[in-house]
Amino acid sequence: MNHSRRRVAVTGLGIASAIGLDEASVWRRLLAGEGGIAPLTQLDTSDFLVGIGGEADSAGVRERLKELKRRPSDRALDLAVVAADDALREAGLIDGDPPYEAQEVGVVLGTGVGSAQSHFDGFSAFFDRGVRGLRPTTIPRCMYNAISSGLSIQYRLTGPNYMVVSACTSATNAIGVAFRSIRDGYADVVLTGGSDGFFDPFFYGVWNNLGVLSSIEDPAQAIRPFDADRQGTILGEGAGMLVLEAHDRATARGAQIRGEIVGYGETSDAAHRTQPSPDGQALAMEQALADAALAPSELGLISAHGTATQANDSCESESIRRVLGGAAAQVPVIASKSYFGHTLGASGALETIVALLALEAGTAPPNLNLDRPDPECGDLCLVRDEPRSLTSPFAMKNSFGFGGGNGVLVLRAATSS
Amino acid sequence: MSEPTVLQRLRDILEASAEEDRDWSQVDRTTTIESLGVDSLSILDLLYDIEQEFGISLSGSDVVSIQTVGEIEALLVERGAH
Numbered sequence: 001m002n003h004s005r006r007r008v009a010v011t012g013l014g015i016a017s018a019i020g021l022d023e024a025s026v027w028r029r030l031l032a033g034e035g036g037i038a039p040l041t042q043l044d045t046s047d048f049l050v051g052i053g054g055e056a057d058s059a060g061v062r063e064r065l066k067e068l069k070r071r072p073s074d075r076a077l078d079l080a081v082v083a084a085d086d087a088l089r090e091a092g093l094i095d096g097d098p099p100y101e102a103q104e105v106g107v108v109l110g111t112g113v114g115s116a117q118s119h120f121d122g123f124s125a126f127f128d129r130g131v132r133g134l135r136p137t138t139i140p141r142c143m144y145n146a147i148s149s150g151l152s153i154q155y156r157l158t159g160p161n162y163m164v165v166s167a168c169t170s171a172t173n174a175i176g177v178a179f180r181s182i183r184d185g186y187a188d189v190v191l192t193g194g195s196d197g198f199f200d201p202f203f204y205g206v207w208n209n210l211g212v213l214s215s216i217e218d219p220a221q222a223i224r225p226f227d228a229d230r231q232g233t234i235l236g237e238g239a240g241m242l243v244l245e246a247h248d249r250a251t252a253r254g255a256q257i258r259g260e261i262v263g264y265g266e267t268s269d270a271a272h273r274t275q276p277s278p279d280g281q282a283l284a285m286e287q288a289l290a291d292a293a294l295a296p297s298e299l300g301l302i303s304a305h306g307t308a309t310q311a312n313d314s315c316e317s318e319s320i321r322r323v324l325g326g327a328a329a330q331v332p333v334i335a336s337k338s339y340f341g342h343t344l345g346a347s348g349a350l351e352t353i354v355a356l357l358a359l360e361a362g363t364a365p366p367n368l369n370l371d372r373p374d375p376e377c378g379d380l381c382l383v384r385d386e387p388r389s390l391t392s393p394f395a396m397k398n399s400f401g402f403g404g405g406n407g408v409l410v411l412r413a414a415t416s417s
Numbered sequence: 418m419s420e421p422t423v424l425q426r427l428r429d430i431l432e433a434s435a436e437e438d439r440d441w442s443q444v445d446r447t448t449t450i451e452s453l454g455v456d457s458l459s460i461l462d463l464l465y466d467i468e469q470e471f472g473i474s475l476s477g478s479d480v481v482s483i484q485t486v487g488e489i490e491a492l493l494v495e496r497g498a499h
Contacts, residue, residue, distance in 0.1 A: 066438050069438045136458075136465050140458065388451065
């Protein structure tokens with residue numbers, strides 16, 4: 001086992017979201033400024049305060065599962081399978097002669113909610129028929145690690161297999177754990193990322209009543225990160241998957257490298273269950289930049305947490321300002337939740353993938369609905385309604401969660417060196 | 418329209434509880450349970466669903482030797498299902 005710090009490459013990407021079930025579709029819609037928020041179809045929202053969100057195309061998901069000889073099971077697992085299949089296939093870990101023994105491939109994923117659909121089905125059966133209504137497999141369907149174990153079984157991946165659960169920081173924490181395990185020599189290849197699918201009447205209902213969802217009725221206008229007229233967030237479902245791999249091994253086998261993870265920081269606010277704190281956020285950013293041995297001014301892109309709630313966007317702006325100082329006015333900031341909605345525990349994965357695609361293209365996609373930047377956020381270099389060229393190969397991805405967790409990744413475009 | 422047969426009802430249960438996708442019209446009495454991708458865990462759901470559908474109680478010893486769809490059908494008919 002090699003415990004010296006190793007470079008960590010990204011060799012496969014997969015995404016299942018409201019703006020597409022494959023990377024090419026997602027990138028096309030990002031560049032075109034086509035968001036994915038629409039009236040929800042998976043549940044009757046007539047009693048709900050907010051009836052819009054970012055839903056993945058259900059017919060498309062079923063079709064992809066059918067190609068894999070799978071039937072729909074739990075939505076979070078279904079979305080994870082669609083994204084993971086693309087990521088593993090791109091990395092060359094499925095077809096032909098696999099470059100790794102199965103026991104070398106781990107699965108470390110994040111989720112905020114886990115198997116929400118299975119929980120709802122279980123609750124419904126219980127309240128309908130009591131304990132006799134509970135099917136024997138309720139436990140293995142509902143456990144949080146049903147998602148990682150489902151992928152492990154589907155693809156016979158016998159390395160480490162577990163979930164990280166830290167609300168909206170989950171996938172970023174999972175990617176950070178996977179990054180460290182490869183960098184420090186404990187693993188050579190890990191399937192990582194996150195998945196959340198939760199548009200059932202119970203889970204979506206409790207989010208409705210939390211009071212953080214946007215009251216703007218027009219789906220195209222509803223989620224407005226960093227805008228002065230933002231009214232709250234909008235939820236979205238989705239999965240993002242990345243194959244991380246030791247750079248030397250990826251290079252030796254001729255794998256296409258899509259980018260690198262070069263730094264990670266994580267902290268906890270230890271202050272309030274839902275109110276964010278600039279202290280914890282800024283410290284996580286500083287840790288991640290130090291881990292990458294990068295000065296803030298060297299960043300070329302910030303992929304913000306950017307939920308479009310009043311509290312988040314003001315606090316995150318303050319945190320960025322503290323860490324970047326004068327450079328905060330120069331580093332472009334994107335908020336991809338304006339396209340996907342807030343995909344909760346999966347958001348760190350979806351948005352890390354967007355940041356990697358942006359670095360690869362040298363172009364940041366536009367932010368939606370940023371018509372009038374909030375004066376509290378407006379001194380940042382917020383990307384507006386046109387794509388913007390990038391001038392540095394480094395990006396920082398922020399994720400913050402209820403419970404006070406902060407996770408920050410530093411990414412780098414692929415290089416020939 | 419006639420009432421669904423025991424075999425049709427059984428096929429519907431198998432289809433509803435399976436995780437693998439397949440052509441269910443091809444499932445007949447000779448189809449083995451193993452070939453349907455039913456493992457030692459998912460068979461618990463299958464037995465549970467059969468008990469609920471047909472209103473009967475099955476024990477482990479009832480089903481330990483069963484290998485095909487037709488053998489489940491025969492057991493259900495023996496217990497009075499129709």
